[in-house]
Amino acid sequence: MVRITGKRISESTIHRLSLYYRLLKVLQDEGYETVSSKDLADREKLTPAQVRKDLSFFGQFGTRGLGYPVTELRQQIAEIIGINKKWNVALVGIGNVGSALVSYKEFQKQGFHIKLIFDNDQRKIGSFHKGIEVHDVVNLRQMLNKYNIEIVIVAVPGAAAQGVVNEVVAAGVNAILSFAPTNLRVPSHVTLRSENMAIEMEHLTFHLTNENLYYTA
Amino acid sequence: MVRITGKRISESTIHRLSLYYRLLKVLQDEGYETVSSKDLADREKLTPAQVRKDLSFFGQFGTRGLGYPVTELRQQIAEIIGINKKWNVALVGIGNVGSALVSYKEFQKQGFHIKLIFDNDQRKIGSFHKGIEVHDVVNLRQMLNKYNIEIVIVAVPGAAAQGVVNEVVAAGVNAILSFAPTNLRVPSHVTLRSENMAIEMEHLTFHLTNENLYYTA
DNA sequence: GCATGTGAATTCATTCACAGCT
DNA sequence: AGCTGTGAATGAATTCACATGC
Numbered sequence: 001m002v003r004i005t006g007k008r009i010s011e012s013t014i015h016r017l018s019l020y021y022r023l024l025k026v027l028q029d030e031g032y033e034t035v036s037s038k039d040l041a042d043r044e045k046l047t048p049a050q051v052r053k054d055l056s057f058f059g060q061f062g063t064r065g066l067g068y069p070v071t072e073l074r075q076q077i078a079e080i081i082g083i084n085k086k087w088n089v090a091l092v093g094i095g096n097v098g099s100a101l102v103s104y105k106e107f108q109k110q111g112f113h114i115k116l117i118f119d120n121d122q123r124k125i126g127s128f129h130k131g132i133e134v135h136d137v138v139n140l141r142q143m144l145n146k147y148n149i150e151i152v153i154v155a156v157p158g159a160a161a162q163g164v165v166n167e168v169v170a171a172g173v174n175a176i177l178s179f180a181p182t183n184l185r186v187p188s189h190v191t192l193r194s195e196n197m198a199i200e201m202e203h204l205t206f207h208l209t210n211e212n213l214y215y216t217a
Numbered sequence: 218m219v220r221i222t223g224k225r226i227s228e229s230t231i232h233r234l235s236l237y238y239r240l241l242k243v244l245q246d247e248g249y250e251t252v253s254s255k256d257l258a259d260r261e262k263l264t265p266a267q268v269r270k271d272l273s274f275f276g277q278f279g280t281r282g283l284g285y286p287v288t289e290l291r292q293q294i295a296e297i298i299g300i301n302k303k304w305n306v307a308l309v310g311i312g313n314v315g316s317a318l319v320s321y322k323e324f325q326k327q328g329f330h331i332k333l334i335f336d337n338d339q340r341k342i343g344s345f346h347k348g349i350e351v352h353d354v355v356n357l358r359q360m361l362n363k364y365n366i367e368i369v370i371v372a373v374p375g376a377a378a379q380g381v382v383n384e385v386v387a388a389g390v391n392a393i394l395s396f397a398p399t400n401l402r403v404p405s406h407v408t409l410r411s412e413n414m415a416i417e418m419e420h421l422t423f424h425l426t427n428e429n430l431y432y433t434a
Numbered sequence: 435g436c437a438t439g440t441g442a443a444t445t446c447a448t449t450c451a452c453a454g455c456t
Numbered sequence: 457a458g459c460t461g462t463g464a465a466t467g468a469a470t471t472c473a474c475a476t477g478c
Binding site: 002004009011014015017018019021022023043044080081082083087095096097099100101103104106107110112150151174175176177181182183189191193195197198199200201202203204205206207208209210211 | 221234235236239240261300304327368391394399412415417421422423426
Binding site: 010012047048053064066 | 446447448449450451454455456
């Protein structure tokens, strides 16, 4: 949770900003110049009040009676989220998930530049992926520093993940995206997000298993 | 949101059940026979009350003065989440993400059996991935039926995703995990979870961009 | 004495409703 | 008239605190 001029910003608000950002691109492509909170809400299955409240945390972007200017609002949200600039990213672990990430085109487009790749497998070290050389993870800390890496993506097996995270934190990197299926510890000044496909699947099985118990009482 | 005997179960509770399930495995391996809500909470950075409340929605699993039996509680949670059985899964789209999924060992272990793979690329159709043949997505609906698929993972480009989802829904499948970076529509009886790496990255950049504005007022 | 299970209290998120601007 | 921006009201999730049982 972050406070901006005294207002609490929740992770859900941050998430919705990302959704608005994408939706505004679509609206832009469809030729809209302005959009109302109701339009935005309808397309995202939210309430207009929710949309207005989310935006109101960061300023006043609309015109009463008219709505929000599509292109401008999109630019403003980009600035709020911090994707109006390039970010130096490093990837640790070039297995299946890591490879998928390197090939993920949206990444480059969004300004995420994978500058460094690390692995501990001697057969992989020295090889190239999409033009990026794979380095020995032994040099992780010093290279993160040298290349001014701001975000590290951890895609190593669970058993190795905490060790990698510790090095990353020691190197002064404050943002980590992990694909490891284990609990990771970071100091409170570091932002950690974890993606775990198995857990997402379990949401599905929970619903499949329990939806016959739906009540509407 | 699901109701069980009148109690509201939130997605966050479901998520935490998955965390407890994993943590209990660790505790089991460490040789613990019982565990208190405080122990569980400390390891997950939650409060003991949160842990007890989560579990209380589904029954009484502990012993006062003693705590919860590790192995037994783990088994109970498996039943609640619905991972005490095998699930028939199909994968649509065998690109980078799809390939990573097929190779993901945790999946098999957790009882998720990828029975079918689909793609629309003629060069891929007929090929095999980890012993599973790639089928033409044209036959999606009928094959999902024939093989009693319960969960479909959609890993196709954004532009193709809604079309695939429509077919999946038409085939009567009620659980979908999507990796497409677009908004998808499903009827309310279908559970849809979306993973979007770019959005996760944006949480990180938001924090990196805004944490210098932290207040503690 | 110790730790669960759970109503009550609190905190946090969302929605309402309306004043204010175009 | 239409739609934003925002305090106030509601609703949901979390935490408190204690009665209950081992």
